[in-house]
Amino acid sequence: xxxxxxxxxxxxxxxxxxxxxxxxxxxxxxxxxxxxxxxxxxxxxxxxxxxxxxxxxxxxxxxxxxxxxxxxxxxxxxxxxxxxxxxxxxxxxxxxxxxxxxxxxxxxxxxxxxxxxxxxxxxxxxxxxxxxxxxxxxxxxxxxxxxxxxxxxxxxxxxxxxxxxxxxxxxxxxxxxxxxxxxxxxxxxxxxxxxxxxxxxxxxxxxxxxxxxxxxxxxxx
Numbered sequence: 683x684x685x686x687x688x689x690x691x692x693x694x695x696x697x698x699x700x701x702x703x704x705x706x707x708x709x710x711x712x713x714x715x716x717x718x719x720x721x722x723x724x725x726x727x728x729x730x731x732x733x734x735x736x737x738x739x740x741x742x743x744x745x746x747x748x749x750x751x752x753x754x755x756x757x758x759x760x761x762x763x764x765x766x767x768x769x770x771x772x773x774x775x776x777x778x779x780x781x782x783x784x785x786x787x788x789x790x791x792x793x794x795x796x797x798x799x800x801x802x803x804x805x806x807x808x809x810x811x812x813x814x815x816x817x818x819x820x821x822x823x824x825x826x827x828x829x830x831x832x833x834x835x836x837x838x839x840x841x842x843x844x845x846x847x848x849x850x851x852x853x854x855x856x857x858x859x860x861x862x863x864x865x866x867x868x869x870x871x872x873x874x875x876x877x878x879x880x881x882x883x884x885x886x887x888x889x890x891x892x893x894x895x896x897x898x899x900x901x902x903x
Contacts, residue, residue, distance in 0.1 A: 688700075689830055689832075689858075693711075699903070718748075720739060722736070723751055777801070785827075791814055792821075810830045812845070815841045816844055823849060829845070
């Protein structure tokens with residue numbers, strides 16, 4: 683019995699199938715029993731050789747199952763136009779190689795939607811660590827994005843809880859992100875409590891969504 687974990691910075695535990703995020707500036711650790719994502723995080727743009735990382739990402743494309751995390755962040759000092767330029771390169775790779783895109787978005791949901799429309803994207807986008815309001819969540823879903831919920835649910839974050847309760851469950855996922863002390867089962871327990879359904883039903887529901895996003899999962903269970 684395994685849970686789907688849409689975004690984690692650590693190798694998966696025995697009770698989960700997770701998308702293990704690895705930063706492309708580091709050597710990828712491949713695992714045939716593990717889903718892997720890689721890309722340039724906006725926080726790292728000023729610390730790395732961006733051109734080298736983008737080339738390496740394409741070289742390693744057959745080793746990964748999703749692009750990212752990449753995206754846009756209004757809180758950091760990195761010029762926003764530079765962030766957009768690099769994010770666009772990730773979008774192009776996602777479309778070229780038919781791989782889902784894992785998105786880091788801080789105060790930038792309208793820009794995310796704008797770029798998805800502008801680039802006429804067909805691949806699924808997963809907005810990780812979603813903490814926006816219901817209106818933002820509905821707009822993202824309307825434009826082909828999935829929302830991945832994490833530790834803010836455990837804190838009872840009002841907007842996050844409301845959004846999870848109100849959106850179409852086909853577009854909701856769960857993740858542990860970079861929290862070593864949070865297990866995916868704890869998140870499913872909390873999610874089931876919020877949604878007033880059985881945890882096992884929730885687990886099955888999310889695993890079915892995951893199989894659509896990542897057909898490789900069929901061979902990992």
